[in-house]
Amino acid sequence: MSPPTPPASPPTLSAYRRREQSITLSPIEEPLEGGAETTDELLTLNFGPHHPATHGVLRLLVTLEAEIVRDVKPIIGYVHTGIEKTAEDKAYWKVIPVVERMDYLAYYFNAMAYIGAVETLLEVEVPKRAQYLRVIHLELNRIASHLIWLGTSALDLGAVSIFLYCLRERELILDLFEMSSGARMHTRYFQVGGVIEDIPSGFEPKLREFLKVMPERADEYGSILNSNEIILQRLRGTCPLDAETLLSLGVTGPLLRAAGNPWDLRKAAPYSSYEDFDFKIPVGTVGDNYDRFAVRLAEIYESVKIISQALDGLPEGPHITGDRKVALPPRHELATSMEALIHHFKLVTEGFRVPPGEVYYPIESPRGELACFVRSDGSSKPARVHMRDPSFVNLQALAPMTRGSYIADMIATTAMLDPILGGIDR
């Protein structure tokens, strides 16, 4: 399917458009008597926290002048669950399911950032097969996250059917997660030193089937949305922000790439064998809402490419490190080896100890630079776990993006910002 061309302008106006243009609007308000103009009045509007267009429990205090947004103040913390505090009270390997629940659409990424930091502290060698398996799951998760973003964003803009299509494809991904780990969300699949289990037989053909289907489906999303005049009018040219301002606000990920800066940690500072794969980084040109949409949609194709390369080149070998001090021994060894039994007991009761130090480990999540800071004091529990969540930092860009635009564009921009409140509030 070839990419659809945008609808041509004036000469070939449809009957509908001509009718629409023939409607004349009278000036909305005459100036009030006494010299004061209605437009001088500022209205403060509380938006959320329970509003479907805020993508979670985000509350925005919007200052409006008529329909123009003059300022936006995000108020957050409604789903603050103290995950960073909880993590300090758990052994290193028990922290993994806790941090996975931060950014609930990108659970593999949370686990990867945390595990990467712990592995750096421990200086554990991760087997190549485990790295490839991680890449496969990370990129599948990226697609799933982008699908939810695409579906809910389109829903905000009035396109309902695309939401159902996106969830249909996400279901395929969740089925794959269920196959490899037994859980559909928050899988605890990544472990320190590798992954918990090798992929089962039957995973590969199912994944290949998905890889075949996904680009076709993404083509369909593209052709539905790119030929939808309402979507295009609400996205094109609305709320742009240049790369320099975005950088000063700390914004990374698709939002920055939409403004033309090709910064992507998978390319710039590869981790988990990303240097082995051949993929492109989609970038936008002007950084408006349409570019943000187009960049993410294009990323789905690139993720499919990465997954198929990782699947083709999946090396043989162990799926987790053989270092018994950090990884559980295989189940069958427990019956025959005393040493394995002792290691198992030590790991399950106390956990492993990590050399003292501090590490900041950044990775590229679907929303930008997701980094985990871990400080170890030498015990078996982390002394501090901090997640630099991209949603939290990117949210600061909402006000500069939307100032001076219509309130309806603010809804579109919030959707294109892709904030995940679980990650923002942690």
Next chain:
Amino acid sequence: MPDATGLELIAHDLGEAVIETVYFRERATLEIDPAAIRPTLQHLREQGYTFLASVHGVDYYPEEPRLGVIYELLDMSRVDRITVKLRLPTDSPKVDSVTNEWPTANHQEREVYDMFGVSFDDHPDLRRILMPEDYEGHPQRRDFPIGGEPVIFTYDEAKWLESRE
């Protein structure tokens, strides 16, 4: 990452502001005097570290000075990171805000204030960000009890108030 030598060179340029340099797991950290945070970040910005990736707090309990604020800087053209760290005592945890030069620090400094009680001078809007505004205490400090938070639902709260009358 600057290598160990590169880190020493940067530390040499900064002179007396630097208290300690740590090179650990191929990551470079400068520990500096809290009073020198703004000139230090400005100097590093001139060296190419133009992106402030993260600002976060740490509680080093029981070590003194207890609190720490960590700034993660990134040079995107050389793909080079450096960490700037400062330590503050709990009795007067005050440090200059860097929000004017680095707008990204705004929310992150508010989070450090909220969670650790570090107050940032000249911050444009230093309020709690994640915890409720009337909350007492700074929950990420290590001496703040975990699970010490009473969960009061509206129904129970009314009963509780009744029982006290």
